[in-house]
Amino acid sequence: VMLRAASLCVLLACLVLGVPVAKEKQKVLLISFDGFRWDYDRDVDTPNLDQMAKDGVKAQYVTPPYLTVTSPTHFTLLTGRYIENHGVIHNMWFNTATSEKKGYYQTQFVNEWWDNGTLPIWITAQRQGLKAGSLHFPGTASSYQGEFATVREVEPNFYNYSNETSWYENTDKVMSWFRDQDLDFVSLYFGEPDVTGHKYGPDSPERREMVKQVDRAVGYIRNSAEKHGLTKQLNIIMTADHGMTTIFRGPDVEEIVLSKIPGFSFSDVSFQLLDYGPSGMLLPKPGKLETIYTALKGAHPNLHVYKKEEMPEHLHFSNNDRILPIVLWTDPGFVLNGYLPVQFNKGEHGFDNQEMDMKPFFRAVGPAFHQNLEVGPFETVNIYPLMCHILGIQPEVNDGQLSVTQHMLVTSKQTTQPEGETRNFWKNGFIGLAAVAGFLIIVFTVLTTRKIIKSKRQNKKSDSSPEEEKSKQTSL
Numbered sequence: 331v332m333l334r335a336a337s338l339c340v341l342l343a344c345l346v347l348g349v350p351v352a353k354e355k356q357k358v359l360l361i362s363f364d365g366f367r368w369d370y371d372r373d374v375d376t377p378n379l380d381q382m383a384k385d386g387v388k389a390q391y392v393t394p395p396y397l398t399v400t401s402p403t404h405f406t407l408l409t410g411r412y413i414e415n416h417g418v419i420h421n422m423w424f425n426t427a428t429s430e431k432k433g434y435y436q437t438q439f440v441n442e443w444w445d446n447g448t449l450p451i452w453i454t455a456q457r458q459g460l461k462a463g464s465l466h467f468p469g470t471a472s473s474y475q476g477e478f479a480t481v482r483e484v485e486p487n488f489y490n491y492s493n494e495t496s497w498y499e500n501t502d503k504v505m506s507w508f509r510d511q512d513l514d515f516v517s518l519y520f521g522e523p524d525v526t527g528h529k530y531g532p533d534s535p536e537r538r539e540m541v542k543q544v545d546r547a548v549g550y551i552r553n554s555a556e557k558h559g560l561t562k563q564l565n566i567i568m569t570a571d572h573g574m575t576t577i578f579r580g581p582d583v584e585e586i587v588l589s590k591i592p593g594f595s596f597s598d599v600s601f602q603l604l605d606y607g608p609s610g611m612l613l614p615k616p617g618k619l620e621t622i623y624t625a626l627k628g629a630h631p632n633l634h635v636y637k638k639e640e641m642p643e644h645l646h647f648s649n650n651d652r653i654l655p656i657v658l659w660t661d662p663g664f665v666l667n668g669y670l671p672v673q674f675n676k677g678e679h680g681f682d683n684q685e686m687d688m689k690p691f692f693r694a695v696g697p698a699f700h701q702n703l704e705v706g707p708f709e710t711v712n713i714y715p716l717m718c719h720i721l722g723i724q725p726e727v728n729d730g731q732l733s734v735t736q737h738m739l740v741t742s743k744q745t746t747q748p749e750g751e752t753r754n755f756w757k758n759g760f761i762g763l764a765a766v767a768g769f770l771i772i773v774f775t776v777l778t779t780r781k782i783i784k785s786k787r788q789n790k791k792s793d794s795s796p797e798e799e800k801s802k803q804t805s806l
């Protein structure tokens with residue numbers, strides 16, 4: 331009797347609960363292919379990127395924040411803030427008092443350069459009960475208010491960013507983090523096609539070959555996600571930090587060299603960040619700001635010179651103590667030199683973010699996203715609130731808006747509100763448990779009643795046959 335009752339209870343519970351009970355928890359993998367310009371898929375066969383667009387969302391292009399260089403723009407992806415607001419204003423850490431500077435890689439380990447008030451999504455997710463990881467993504471080496479991304483890997487110095495085998499190994503590693511350690515968010519960084527774009531230029535056959543390698547990696551990434559059983563949960567967002575443009579070379583090009591500009595003297599400069607692509611910053615010696623500004627403004631038709639507080643609004647590159655009093659940048663095709671022309675890259679970035687060559691690509695695929703949807707351009711500050719929404723976490727203060735990207739999502743309720751789903755799960759569970767409990771009470775009552783009646787009968791007539799008893803019991 332009890333066995334039958336129990337199996338009925340299980341059946342009843344299943345009916346009440348319904349199967350399946352809750353939707354899969356949503357995960358996000360943010361991938362950056364450094365320097366992947368928005369139109370790099372136009373002159374190369376990219377079957378995997380094309381398939382990803384069919385299966386998901388493709389943006390025409392996205393607009394990075396200014397300054398369009400690697401660490402600052404990546405930190406915008408992780409925080410949703412413009413560079414003047416998150417404070418990682420340059421690839422290079424510097425100290426104007428001592429004139430010390432550190433390069434891109436060494437700056438990854440200068441904790442206070444990164445940890446200066448704005449929390450990246452890893453920390454926010456972890457504080458709200460999720461698990462986050464990062465592989466090679468700029469900012470991974472630093473802690474934030476004492477916390478790191480729980481699972482992380484920082485590349486060694488002089489890392490070969492182009493090795494395709496390493497790309498596949500790193501991909502499988504990240505997928506196993508999702509599967510075996512149940513991470514909710516991972517940021518994954520690839521250093522190409524930036525390296526190739528710098529060295530050979532964005533119009534070179536070498537760049538096109540590297541885009542083919544990226545495309546193979548895209549196929550591998552999606553395959554790996556499937557092999558790890560993640561397709562129902564994992565949303566893959568793919569973008570880049572900036573684009574790339576060809577630098578004009580040759581005898582006809584009038585190079586921009588500050589030391590050659592009449593009226594300008596390095597003796598008026600206290601500290602300088604120059605010879606770093608198209609952008610530069612100067613700290614004048616006391617009383618020398620106007621002298622420097624007047625000398626440089628209009629000195630070259632392709633050189634832009636601004637006082638920090640007069641910077642164009644759209645660049646959002648003014649309101650931070652780390653930004654030096656004079657900001658310089660060049661038009662596409664030109665780079666900024668200090669004493670001598672010392673830069674020989676064929677491709678560069680760091681220009682005005684309105685320049686089309688500075689725009690990165692954007693793709694997204696996964697259960698949260700529409701299929702075969704092409705959307706218009708948007709600023710990369712809006713990727714952060716989108717990721718927070720999919721993960722179901724409360725974002726920090728940021729410069730993005732969910733409304734800008736929300737139309738990419740299937741619906742805001744079906745797949746993207748794990749909190750609501752959790753509540754439904756418990757609600758359904760409670761109804762089911764209540765039904766089971768009620769059922770058990772009825773079973774118990776009936777059995778007890780019958781037992782009492784039976785014992786009363788047995789007291790009355792002690793000759794009832796076992797056959798009769800059996801039939802009575804099984805009639806329940």
Ligand SMILES: [Zn+2]
Nearest residue numbers: 364365400571
């Ligand atoms: Zn970059």
